[in-house]
Amino acid sequence: MKTEFTSDQRTNPIIQAIEENLRKCVHCGFCLSACPTYSVLGDERDSPRGRIYLIKDMLEQGGAPNPEIVTHVDRCLSCLACMSACPSGVHYQHYIDHARAYVEEHHQRPWFDSVLRAALAIVLPYAGRFRLALRLAKFAQPVAFILGSQLAAMINMAPANIQKPTLPDGSQIYPAEGQRKKRVALLLGCAQKVLRPSINEATIRLLTRLGCEVVVSNDVGCCGALTHHLGKDDAARDFAQANIDAWQSEIDGEGLDAIVINAAGCGTEVKDYAYLFKEDPAYRELAQKISDLTKDISEIVADLELPSAAVIHLPAVVYHDACSLMHGQGITVAPRQQLQSVGFDVAEIPGRHYCCGSAGSYNLLQPEMAGQLKDQRIGGLDDVLSENGAQILATGNIGCLVQLASGTDIPIVHTVELLDWATGGPRPDNL
Ligand code: SF4
Ligand code: SF4
CATH class of the missing domain: 1.10.1060.10 (Alpha-helical ferredoxin)
Structure with a gap:
């Protein structure tokens, strides 16, 4: 060109x-x-x-x-x-x-748009603020219609149950079961911690069962993707810099074999820290090191040995590729193989390369297009379910999980929750 x-x-x-x-x-x-x-x-x-x-x-x-x-x-x-x-x-x-x-x-956006974007940037990346915002939204749902269609759509997305934090506060080390094979840091995420804390619990159980010591640092926060996608690059770099410093201090201490991420959108962002700091001589090399160490949960599980299934009759699953995993990280085979290896039959959704409309804060900012894409993704699901007898939808990204859950009654879980269940963890509570 x-x-x-x-x-x-x-x-x-x-x-x-x-x-x-x-x-x-x-x-x-x-x-x-x-x-x-x-x-x-x-x-x-x-x-x-x-x-x-x-x-x-x-x-x-x-x-x-x-x-x-x-x-x-x-x-x-x-x-x-x-x-x-x-x-x-x-x-x-x-x-x-x-x-x-x-x-x-x-660009000078219309005032409502500017205020909305500023509010998303100062609320979504912080679990405490996000939880409070969801509680207020739930309270406002009966009168949301008077606030205009976009605000009403956002308010109505607040889930019926807002769960309390389940993991202990502060930095934690979860020891490996048996002989330690790897020492890994886990990014708990911000929105995920609030919307579905069971994903991080299942991840920690699975990783420790597979021989990983799991380190959670209190100094690690939002990966920066939410602000980055709003065009607020300085804010994204501030989040990234704090995370790089925290993980570097673990590397300097007992060392890390990997930084594990179980939200595909966050994984794509952290794997791109190297580019985010490309022009910053102070952080360029550190950022590259962190990006190189970062693995999606399915990549680290592939490096370890999944035990045989502890559950005999597992239901069939429809797998939804999160765009950030499929296109952002090129990961499509491992999650399917892992589900199959512990005993799940895996079926496909037609048009699997199309986004479900979640895309970070996209479903809040562009609710109409996001809704059409969700309907497109969910349409045809009934056929797949009846053909394959599948009873569950699985995905590797909290954004997709929440987006799809708002359009279907089929239970939706993170892939790691299924792997944990099949190898000795509890059955996910929505199944
Ligand atoms: S696929 Fe699209 S972006 Fe790539 S070369 Fe063709 S027109 Fe350009
Ligand atoms: S919406 Fe279209 S242009 Fe934008 S990233 Fe997706 S495929 Fe590319």
Whole structure:
């Protein structure tokens, strides 16, 4: 793709990287059919190729972006299906991340939008604030309709049961059962801790059962993905820096074999810390080390030996690929294999490469598109369930789990909860 950045713009290393990336795009359009927003809207400006052009124009021209471009940037889910589809290796993730940061810096949003985004950035990444916000939302549900459709949609997403924290406060070390094979740090996440604490409990039980000593540091917080996807890069870097410092201090102490992440969206973010700090000489190498050590839970389980199933009759499962796991980290086989190896039959959802509409805070900011994608994903599920006798939906990301749970009565669990149950843990309480 031909670019027209000025020589002055080309002195900026970020523009240099973007230009190099853009030159890989050969306009072939293979990415279009992979894009969920293009599939729904049929508008090239809501496709990856269309957005690439719009963002290129925005960056070349500089200054305040055209609001129309902002609309199409905002509608992108960052699901990265286009990256999996692209034969030329265009790195869309870094491109859209930069576009969001550019919009955040140069565009004056309508006041409601600005306030909403600021509120999400200061609430969602903090478990205590998020729990309080959910309680208030539950209280407001009966009168939510008077607050306008977007706010009402957000308030109505608050779950019926808001659970209390179940893991002890502060830094913890969970010893390995039997001989220690690995020492790993676990990221508990922020939203996940509040929405489904059983996922972290199951992860700790499974990892310790498989021979890992699990370290949870109180100084590790949100991975930064929520603010990063809002274009608030400085805030994302602050979260990332605190996490890097905390994990580095564990590495300097007793050492770490891996940093384990059980929320696919967070895993994709931490694996990209190296890029986030690319221009920061003080953190570049540390960030690279942390990204290299980071593994999705399915990757660390693959390195260990899963025991045979402790439960005899396990139900069949439909597996939903989280975009951040499938497209962001290229992990599709391991979770299925692990479920099968402990005795679950695994069935597929049609159109598995399409996003369910969760995408971080996307379902809060773009509820209409998110709702259509959820309906698309859930439609056809009944056929799969009746064909395969499946009774459970499993996924590797809390965002997808909450999004899909709001559209179906089928019980939804994290894959790790099933692996834990099958190998000696308790049956997930919603099954
Ligand atoms: S990230 Fe997803 S929604 Fe955005 S352009 Fe790519 S495929 Fe489309
Ligand atoms: S598939 Fe890749 S090369 Fe082809 S149009 Fe899309 S981004 Fe460009």
